[in-house]
Amino acid sequence: AQSVTQPDIHITVSEGASLELRCNYSYGATPYLFWYVQSPGQGLQLLLKYFSGDTLVQGIKGFEAEFKRSQSSFNLRKPSVHWSDAAEYFCAVGHSGGGADGLTFGKGTHLIIQP
Amino acid sequence: GAVVSQHPSWVICKSGTSVKIECRSLDFQATTMFWYRQFPKQSLMLMATSNEGSKATYEQGVEKDKFLINHASLTLSTLTVTSAHPEDSSFYICSARAVQGLDYAFFGQGTRLTVV
Numbered sequence: 001a002q003s004v005t006q007p008d009i010h011i012t013v014s015e016g017a018s019l020e021l022r023c024n025y026s027y028g029a030t031p032y033l034f035w036y037v038q039s040p041g042q043g044l045q046l047l048l049k050y051f052s053g054d055t056l057v058q059g060i061k062g063f064e065a066e067f068k069r070s071q072s073s074f075n076l077r078k079p080s081v082h083w084s085d086a087a088e089y090f091c092a093v094g095h096s097g098g099g100a101d102g103l104t105f106g107k108g109t110h111l112i113i114q115p
Numbered sequence: 116g117a118v119v120s121q122h123p124s125w126v127i128c129k130s131g132t133s134v135k136i137e138c139r140s141l142d143f144q145a146t147t148m149f150w151y152r153q154f155p156k157q158s159l160m161l162m163a164t165s166n167e168g169s170k171a172t173y174e175q176g177v178e179k180d181k182f183l184i185n186h187a188s189l190t191l192s193t194l195t196v197t198s199a200h201p202e203d204s205s206f207y208i209c210s211a212r213a214v215q216g217l218d219y220a221f222f223g224q225g226t227r228l229t230v231v
Contacts, residue, residue, distance in 0.1 A: 005146075042225065043223050044208065044210075
């Protein structure tokens with residue numbers, strides 16, 4: 001069975017500082033990987049996804065993530081965070097582009113931005 | 116971009132009553148819709164997968180008689196929580212995958228259900 005681990009429940013970063021959110025997955029085949037952001041009481045917004053090809057993927061809002069097969073990781077990064085980035089971030093893995101089968105989510109990382 | 120709308124955004128109901136939540140794809144046709152449940156400060160758990168015109172597939176541990184899913188058209192899926200109890204209080208989120216085009220699903224804004 002596939003699984004996703006987000007080791008950090010909470011992360012606090014100063015505004016303007018760089019950010020890295022960790023994600024490790026367990027999946028037998030080539031994974032389809034996603035990062036979503038959720039604001040309080042809201043649904044999910046897709047930040048970026050990896051299906052194949054270039055292992056460094058660019059997303060919206062200045063986010064990027066790097067797929068490292070050897071480490072089973074898909075960490076999310078941003079060079080300089082803004083106060084509006086404060087939210088819950090979820091990493092997810094899917095079977096086939098997240099389409100035919102639902103996604104398996106990590107437990108999420110709560111990002112706090114300090115002024 | 117593709118929009119998925121859930122209605123209502125929040126609902127409060129009395130214990131023992133049933134509640135229906137709608138999930139609509141507004142600008143695309145969705146062959147497959149997914150229903151997730153999210154407990155406070157926790158992750159999303161897939162409840163079921165519904166394909167238009169066929170019975171939903173439920174994840175292990177999800178009571179299909181309690182959470183009735185109907186996907187009668189390519190733009191609408193409904194989740195009915197029957198005989199709701201306080202422990203059913205949760206945030207329910209749907210997602211929809213387009214018939215053609217992008218190979219991933221779009222999420223609705225979620226429905227907060229509170230059973231009193």
